Amino acid sequence: MEAAECVKVAVNIRPLITPELLNGCTDCITVVPKEPQVHIGSHTFTYDFVFGNAGLPCLEIYDHCCAPLVDALFKGYNATVLAYGQTGSGKTYTMGTNYSGDGANCGIIPKVMEDIFKRVGTTKDSTELLIRVSFIEIFKEEVFDLLDSNSSALLKNDGAVQAKHVALSRAPIQIRETASGGITLAGVTEAEVKTKEEMGSFLARGSLARATGSTNMNSQSSRSHAIFTITLEQKKISSCSSTMTEDAGEDILCAKLHLVDLAGSERAKRTGADGMRLKEGIHINKGLLALGNVISALGDERKRKEGGHVPYRDSKLTRLLQ
Numbered sequence: 601m602e603a604a605e606c607v608k609v610a611v612n613i614r615p616l617i618t619p620e621l622l623n624g625c626t627d628c629i630t631v632v633p634k635e636p637q638v639h640i641g642s643h644t645f646t647y648d649f650v651f652g653n654a655g656l657p658c659l660e661i662y663d664h665c666c667a668p669l670v671d672a673l674f675k676g677y678n679a680t681v682l683a684y685g686q687t688g689s690g691k692t693y694t695m696g697t698n699y700s701g702d703g704a705n706c707g708i709i710p711k712v713m714e715d716i717f718k719r720v721g722t723t724k725d726s727t728e729l730l731i732r733v734s735f736i737e738i739f740k741e742e743v744f745d746l747l748d749s750n751s752s753a754l755l756k757n758d759g760a761v762q763a764k765h766v767a768l769s770r771a772p773i774q775i776r777e778t779a780s781g782g783i784t785l786a787g788v789t790e791a792e793v794k795t796k797e798e799m800g801s802f803l804a805r806g807s808l809a810r811a812t813g814s815t816n817m818n819s820q821s822s823r824s825h826a827i828f829t830i831t832l833e834q835k836k837i838s839s840c841s842s843t844m845t846e847d848a849g850e851d852i853l854c855a856k857l858h859l860v861d862l863a864g865s866e867r868a869k870r871t872g873a874d875g876m877r878l879k880e881g882i883h884i885n886k887g888l889l890a891l892g893n894v895i896s897a898l899g900d901e902r903k904r905k906e907g908g909h910v911p912y913r914d915s916k917l918t919r920l921l922q
Protein backbone atom coordinates (compact mmCIF):
# COMPACT_ATOMS: atom_id res chain seq x y z
CA MET A 601 0.00 0.00 0.00
CA GLU A 602 1.36 3.47 -0.92
CA ALA A 603 2.07 5.79 2.04
CA ALA A 604 -0.47 8.28 0.70
CA GLU A 605 -3.12 5.57 0.75
CA CYS A 606 -2.50 4.56 4.36
CA VAL A 607 -4.96 7.03 5.87
CA LYS A 608 -8.19 8.09 4.22
CA VAL A 609 -10.56 10.61 5.75
CA ALA A 610 -14.24 10.71 4.88
CA VAL A 611 -16.96 12.96 6.27
CA ASN A 612 -20.52 11.70 6.65
CA ILE A 613 -23.11 14.46 6.99
CA ARG A 614 -26.21 13.23 8.75
CA PRO A 615 -29.63 14.79 8.11
CA LEU A 616 -31.17 16.99 10.79
CA ILE A 617 -33.08 14.87 13.28
CA THR A 618 -36.58 15.62 14.62
CA PRO A 619 -35.57 17.48 17.83
CA GLU A 620 -33.25 19.71 15.76
CA LEU A 621 -35.98 20.46 13.21
CA LEU A 622 -38.40 21.25 16.04
CA ASN A 623 -35.83 23.68 17.44
CA GLY A 624 -35.62 25.43 14.08
CA CYS A 625 -32.07 24.24 13.27
CA THR A 626 -30.91 24.47 9.67
CA ASP A 627 -28.04 22.86 7.74
CA CYS A 628 -24.78 24.79 8.13
CA ILE A 629 -22.65 22.68 5.76
CA THR A 630 -22.56 23.13 1.99
CA VAL A 631 -21.06 20.41 -0.16
CA VAL A 632 -19.14 21.53 -3.25
CA PRO A 633 -20.83 19.68 -6.16
CA LYS A 634 -18.82 16.68 -7.41
CA GLU A 635 -15.89 17.54 -5.11
CA PRO A 636 -14.99 15.95 -1.75
CA GLN A 637 -15.11 19.41 -0.25
CA VAL A 638 -17.38 21.26 2.18
CA HIS A 639 -17.89 24.88 3.20
CA ILE A 640 -18.79 25.83 6.75
CA GLY A 641 -19.18 29.58 6.95
CA SER A 642 -16.04 31.04 5.39
CA HIS A 643 -13.99 27.87 5.93
CA THR A 644 -13.38 25.19 3.31
CA PHE A 645 -12.38 21.61 4.15
CA THR A 646 -11.27 18.90 1.73
CA TYR A 647 -11.48 15.17 2.46
CA ASP A 648 -11.01 11.95 0.51
CA PHE A 649 -14.80 11.50 0.39
CA VAL A 650 -17.92 13.41 1.39
CA PHE A 651 -21.13 11.45 2.03
CA GLY A 652 -24.63 12.73 2.78
CA ASN A 653 -26.20 16.10 2.06
CA ALA A 654 -25.30 16.76 -1.62
CA GLY A 655 -22.24 14.47 -1.51
CA LEU A 656 -22.11 10.75 -2.29
CA PRO A 657 -25.06 8.69 -0.98
CA CYS A 658 -24.49 7.54 2.64
CA LEU A 659 -25.18 3.97 1.57
CA GLU A 660 -21.94 4.04 -0.45
CA ILE A 661 -19.68 4.59 2.59
CA TYR A 662 -19.05 0.90 2.91
CA ASP A 663 -18.11 0.38 -0.75
CA HIS A 664 -15.72 3.34 -0.90
CA CYS A 665 -14.14 3.27 2.55
CA CYS A 666 -14.44 -0.21 4.06
CA ALA A 667 -14.68 -2.86 1.33
CA PRO A 668 -10.98 -2.22 0.36
CA LEU A 669 -10.01 -2.83 4.01
CA VAL A 670 -11.88 -6.15 4.15
CA ASP A 671 -10.10 -7.05 0.92
CA ALA A 672 -6.78 -6.15 2.58
CA LEU A 673 -7.72 -8.18 5.69
CA PHE A 674 -7.94 -11.31 3.52
CA LYS A 675 -4.48 -10.44 2.15
CA GLY A 676 -3.04 -10.25 5.66
CA TYR A 677 -3.07 -6.50 6.30
CA ASN A 678 -4.22 -4.95 9.58
CA ALA A 679 -6.58 -2.00 9.33
CA THR A 680 -8.57 0.36 11.56
CA VAL A 681 -11.79 2.27 10.91
CA LEU A 682 -12.33 5.16 13.34
CA ALA A 683 -15.57 7.12 13.67
CA TYR A 684 -14.69 10.51 15.11
CA GLY A 685 -16.89 13.54 15.67
CA GLN A 686 -18.77 15.77 18.02
CA THR A 687 -21.30 14.14 20.32
CA GLY A 688 -24.56 13.43 18.47
CA SER A 689 -22.96 13.67 15.03
CA GLY A 690 -23.88 10.07 14.11
CA LYS A 691 -20.81 7.91 14.87
CA THR A 692 -22.71 5.05 16.51
CA TYR A 693 -25.36 5.10 13.77
CA THR A 694 -22.66 5.07 11.06
CA MET A 695 -20.60 2.28 12.65
CA GLY A 696 -23.64 0.18 13.61
CA THR A 697 -22.55 -0.21 17.23
CA ASN A 698 -26.18 0.06 18.35
CA TYR A 699 -26.80 -3.27 16.61
CA SER A 700 -29.72 -5.28 17.92
CA GLY A 701 -29.57 -8.17 15.48
CA ASP A 702 -32.92 -7.48 13.82
CA GLY A 703 -31.36 -6.70 10.44
CA ALA A 704 -32.64 -3.09 10.53
CA ASN A 705 -29.17 -1.60 11.04
CA CYS A 706 -27.19 -0.81 7.92
CA GLY A 707 -24.09 0.52 9.68
CA ILE A 708 -20.52 -0.28 8.73
CA ILE A 709 -19.92 -3.24 11.07
CA PRO A 710 -23.02 -5.22 9.96
CA LYS A 711 -21.87 -4.71 6.37
CA VAL A 712 -18.31 -5.81 7.21
CA MET A 713 -19.79 -9.01 8.71
CA GLU A 714 -21.84 -9.66 5.61
CA ASP A 715 -18.89 -9.09 3.30
CA ILE A 716 -16.51 -11.27 5.33
CA PHE A 717 -18.85 -14.25 5.30
CA LYS A 718 -19.57 -13.82 1.58
CA ARG A 719 -15.81 -14.05 0.97
CA VAL A 720 -15.50 -17.00 3.37
CA GLY A 721 -18.02 -18.85 1.19
CA THR A 722 -15.84 -18.41 -1.88
CA THR A 723 -12.51 -19.44 -0.27
CA LYS A 724 -13.59 -22.32 1.97
CA ASP A 725 -12.43 -25.06 -0.44
CA SER A 726 -8.86 -23.76 -0.60
CA THR A 727 -8.34 -22.16 2.81
CA GLU A 728 -9.00 -23.02 6.44
CA LEU A 729 -10.26 -19.96 8.24
CA LEU A 730 -10.41 -19.09 11.88
CA ILE A 731 -12.39 -15.96 12.71
CA ARG A 732 -12.46 -14.47 16.20
CA VAL A 733 -14.09 -11.35 17.58
CA SER A 734 -13.52 -9.27 20.67
CA PHE A 735 -15.48 -6.24 21.78
CA ILE A 736 -14.14 -3.88 24.43
CA GLU A 737 -14.88 -0.39 25.66
CA ILE A 738 -12.62 2.21 27.22
CA PHE A 739 -14.68 3.95 29.86
CA LYS A 740 -13.05 6.60 32.07
CA GLU A 741 -9.56 5.35 31.05
CA GLU A 742 -10.32 1.73 32.04
CA VAL A 743 -10.74 -1.13 29.57
CA PHE A 744 -13.83 -3.37 29.93
CA ASP A 745 -14.73 -6.56 28.11
CA LEU A 746 -18.17 -6.10 26.51
CA LEU A 747 -18.36 -9.86 25.84
CA ASP A 748 -17.68 -10.82 29.46
CA SER A 749 -19.61 -14.04 30.07
CA ASN A 750 -20.96 -12.79 33.44
CA SER A 751 -22.71 -9.91 31.77
CA SER A 752 -24.11 -12.12 29.01
CA ALA A 753 -25.69 -14.46 31.58
CA LEU A 754 -27.41 -11.50 33.22
CA LEU A 755 -28.35 -9.97 29.92
CA LYS A 756 -30.49 -12.98 29.06
CA ASN A 757 -32.57 -12.45 32.18
CA ASP A 758 -32.70 -8.77 32.84
CA GLY A 759 -32.24 -6.78 29.65
CA ALA A 760 -30.62 -3.45 29.06
CA VAL A 761 -30.87 -1.78 32.47
CA GLN A 762 -29.11 -4.67 34.20
CA ALA A 763 -26.55 -4.82 31.40
CA LYS A 764 -25.54 -1.21 31.97
CA HIS A 765 -25.12 -1.90 35.67
CA VAL A 766 -22.93 -4.95 34.97
CA ALA A 767 -20.83 -3.02 32.47
CA LEU A 768 -19.98 -0.47 35.12
CA SER A 769 -19.29 -2.92 37.95
CA ARG A 770 -17.02 -5.31 36.06
CA ALA A 771 -13.34 -5.56 36.76
CA PRO A 772 -11.22 -3.66 34.25
CA ILE A 773 -8.84 -5.53 31.95
CA GLN A 774 -5.09 -4.96 32.10
CA ILE A 775 -3.08 -4.02 29.03
CA ARG A 776 0.11 -6.11 28.72
CA GLU A 777 3.08 -5.80 26.46
CA THR A 778 4.47 -8.97 24.87
CA ALA A 779 8.21 -9.72 24.59
CA SER A 780 8.10 -8.61 20.96
CA GLY A 781 6.55 -5.26 21.91
CA GLY A 782 2.99 -6.19 20.87
CA ILE A 783 -0.01 -5.16 22.98
CA THR A 784 -2.42 -7.72 24.45
CA LEU A 785 -5.39 -7.53 26.78
CA ALA A 786 -5.13 -9.99 29.66
CA GLY A 787 -8.11 -12.35 29.70
CA VAL A 788 -10.23 -10.57 27.11
CA THR A 789 -12.93 -12.73 25.47
CA GLU A 790 -11.92 -13.70 21.95
CA ALA A 791 -14.92 -15.58 20.61
CA GLU A 792 -14.54 -17.90 17.65
CA VAL A 793 -17.35 -17.40 15.13
CA LYS A 794 -18.37 -19.51 12.18
CA THR A 795 -21.35 -17.63 10.79
CA LYS A 796 -22.47 -14.07 10.21
CA GLU A 797 -25.33 -14.63 12.68
CA GLU A 798 -22.91 -15.74 15.39
CA MET A 799 -20.73 -12.67 14.83
CA GLY A 800 -23.87 -10.50 14.87
CA SER A 801 -24.95 -11.96 18.20
CA PHE A 802 -21.63 -10.89 19.78
CA LEU A 803 -21.96 -7.42 18.27
CA ALA A 804 -25.51 -7.13 19.63
CA ARG A 805 -24.51 -8.42 23.07
CA GLY A 806 -21.62 -5.98 23.38
CA SER A 807 -23.66 -3.06 22.02
CA LEU A 808 -26.23 -3.60 24.75
CA ALA A 809 -23.58 -3.75 27.48
CA ARG A 810 -21.90 -0.49 26.42
CA ALA A 811 -22.01 2.52 28.72
CA THR A 812 -24.43 5.18 27.46
CA GLY A 813 -25.98 8.19 29.12
CA SER A 814 -28.15 11.15 28.31
CA THR A 815 -26.77 14.65 27.63
CA ASN A 816 -28.40 17.79 26.23
CA MET A 817 -26.88 16.98 22.85
CA ASN A 818 -27.74 13.27 22.58
CA SER A 819 -30.30 11.32 24.61
CA GLN A 820 -28.34 8.09 23.98
CA SER A 821 -24.77 9.37 24.11
CA SER A 822 -21.98 6.75 24.11
CA ARG A 823 -19.80 7.47 27.12
CA SER A 824 -16.98 5.15 26.03
CA HIS A 825 -14.74 4.36 23.07
CA ALA A 826 -15.86 0.97 21.71
CA ILE A 827 -13.53 -1.28 19.71
CA PHE A 828 -14.94 -4.29 17.83
CA THR A 829 -11.98 -6.35 16.57
CA ILE A 830 -12.19 -9.08 13.95
CA THR A 831 -9.16 -11.39 13.76
CA LEU A 832 -8.81 -13.52 10.66
CA GLU A 833 -6.39 -16.44 10.51
CA GLN A 834 -5.98 -18.23 7.20
CA LYS A 835 -4.20 -21.46 6.49
CA LYS A 836 -4.08 -22.88 3.00
CA ILE A 837 -5.33 -26.41 2.57
CA SER A 838 -2.17 -28.24 1.47
CA SER A 839 -3.61 -29.98 -1.63
CA CYS A 840 -4.45 -26.61 -3.18
CA SER A 841 -1.94 -24.17 -4.59
CA SER A 842 -2.99 -20.90 -3.02
CA THR A 843 -1.59 -17.54 -4.06
CA MET A 844 -1.79 -16.57 -0.40
CA THR A 845 1.32 -18.63 0.45
CA GLU A 846 3.26 -17.27 -2.49
CA ASP A 847 2.36 -13.71 -1.51
CA ALA A 848 3.10 -13.96 2.16
CA GLY A 849 5.77 -16.66 2.24
CA GLU A 850 3.97 -18.05 5.32
CA ASP A 851 1.59 -20.91 5.91
CA ILE A 852 -0.60 -18.95 8.29
CA LEU A 853 -1.73 -15.45 7.54
CA CYS A 854 -3.15 -13.48 10.45
CA ALA A 855 -4.63 -9.99 10.35
CA LYS A 856 -6.92 -7.79 12.42
CA LEU A 857 -9.58 -5.26 11.58
CA HIS A 858 -10.37 -2.79 14.38
CA LEU A 859 -13.74 -1.01 14.07
CA VAL A 860 -13.82 1.87 16.50
CA ASP A 861 -16.79 3.97 17.58
CA LEU A 862 -15.17 6.78 19.54
CA ALA A 863 -17.05 8.65 22.23
CA GLY A 864 -18.02 12.12 21.01
CA SER A 865 -15.89 15.16 21.65
CA GLU A 866 -17.78 17.47 23.99
CA ARG A 867 -18.08 20.99 25.24
CA ALA A 868 -19.42 20.78 28.75
CA LYS A 869 -21.36 24.02 28.20
CA ARG A 870 -23.29 22.57 25.28
CA THR A 871 -23.85 19.04 26.63
CA GLY A 872 -25.00 20.50 29.97
CA ALA A 873 -22.81 17.89 31.67
CA ASP A 874 -22.08 18.07 35.37
CA GLY A 875 -21.03 15.62 38.10
CA MET A 876 -20.41 12.12 36.73
CA ARG A 877 -21.23 13.08 33.10
CA LEU A 878 -18.70 15.93 33.28
CA LYS A 879 -15.97 13.58 34.58
CA GLU A 880 -16.78 11.16 31.74
CA GLY A 881 -16.55 14.04 29.26
CA ILE A 882 -13.11 15.02 30.59
CA HIS A 883 -11.81 11.45 30.11
CA ILE A 884 -13.38 11.30 26.63
CA ASN A 885 -11.74 14.56 25.53
CA LYS A 886 -8.34 13.52 26.99
CA GLY A 887 -8.41 10.22 25.02
CA LEU A 888 -9.39 12.04 21.82
CA LEU A 889 -6.61 14.60 22.32
CA ALA A 890 -4.05 11.78 22.72
CA LEU A 891 -5.39 10.14 19.55
CA GLY A 892 -5.10 13.45 17.67
CA ASN A 893 -1.49 13.85 18.87
CA VAL A 894 -0.57 10.33 17.73
CA ILE A 895 -2.16 10.88 14.32
CA SER A 896 -0.31 14.20 13.86
CA ALA A 897 3.01 12.59 14.89
CA LEU A 898 2.43 9.76 12.39
CA GLY A 899 1.29 12.20 9.71
CA ASP A 900 4.40 14.41 10.04
CA GLU A 901 6.67 12.87 7.41
CA ARG A 902 9.78 14.77 8.53
CA LYS A 903 9.38 13.70 12.17
CA ARG A 904 8.61 10.13 11.13
CA LYS A 905 11.78 9.93 9.02
CA GLU A 906 13.83 11.29 11.92
CA GLY A 907 12.33 8.57 14.13
CA GLY A 908 10.48 11.18 16.23
CA HIS A 909 8.54 10.24 19.34
CA VAL A 910 4.95 9.03 18.84
CA PRO A 911 3.08 9.46 22.16
CA TYR A 912 1.19 6.13 22.12
CA ARG A 913 1.43 5.80 25.89
CA ASP A 914 -0.57 8.93 26.63
CA SER A 915 -3.90 7.05 26.68
CA LYS A 916 -5.30 3.51 26.69
CA LEU A 917 -6.97 4.14 23.34
CA THR A 918 -3.69 4.96 21.60
CA ARG A 919 -1.83 2.11 23.33
CA LEU A 920 -4.43 -0.39 22.16
CA LEU A 921 -4.37 0.81 18.56
CA GLN A 922 -0.55 0.93 18.57
Ligand SMILES: Nc1ncnc2c1ncn2[C@@H]1O[C@H](COP(=O)(O)OP(=O)(O)OP(=O)(O)O)[C@@H](O)[C@H]1O
Nearest residue numbers: 614615687688689690691692693818821822863864
Ligand atom coordinates in the same frame (compact mmCIF):
# COMPACT_ATOMS: atom_id res chain seq x y z
N1 LIG B 1 -27.28 9.16 8.81
C1 LIG B 1 -28.27 9.32 9.71
N2 LIG B 1 -29.55 9.33 9.30
C2 LIG B 1 -30.56 9.50 10.19
N3 LIG B 1 -30.39 9.67 11.52
C3 LIG B 1 -29.13 9.66 11.99
C4 LIG B 1 -28.00 9.48 11.10
N4 LIG B 1 -26.88 9.52 11.85
C5 LIG B 1 -27.28 9.70 13.13
N5 LIG B 1 -28.63 9.78 13.21
C6 LIG B 1 -29.40 10.01 14.45
O1 LIG B 1 -28.74 11.06 15.16
C7 LIG B 1 -28.74 10.82 16.57
C8 LIG B 1 -27.32 10.84 17.11
O2 LIG B 1 -26.60 9.79 16.49
P1 LIG B 1 -25.51 8.90 17.27
O3 LIG B 1 -26.02 8.45 18.60
O4 LIG B 1 -25.06 7.86 16.32
O5 LIG B 1 -24.38 10.00 17.51
P2 LIG B 1 -22.92 9.81 18.14
O6 LIG B 1 -22.02 10.62 17.30
O7 LIG B 1 -22.59 8.36 18.29
O8 LIG B 1 -23.11 10.49 19.55
P3 LIG B 1 -22.25 10.29 20.93
O9 LIG B 1 -20.85 10.69 20.65
O10 LIG B 1 -22.91 11.23 21.91
O11 LIG B 1 -22.41 8.86 21.30
C9 LIG B 1 -29.44 9.48 16.76
O12 LIG B 1 -30.80 9.76 17.06
C10 LIG B 1 -29.34 8.80 15.40
O13 LIG B 1 -30.41 7.90 15.17
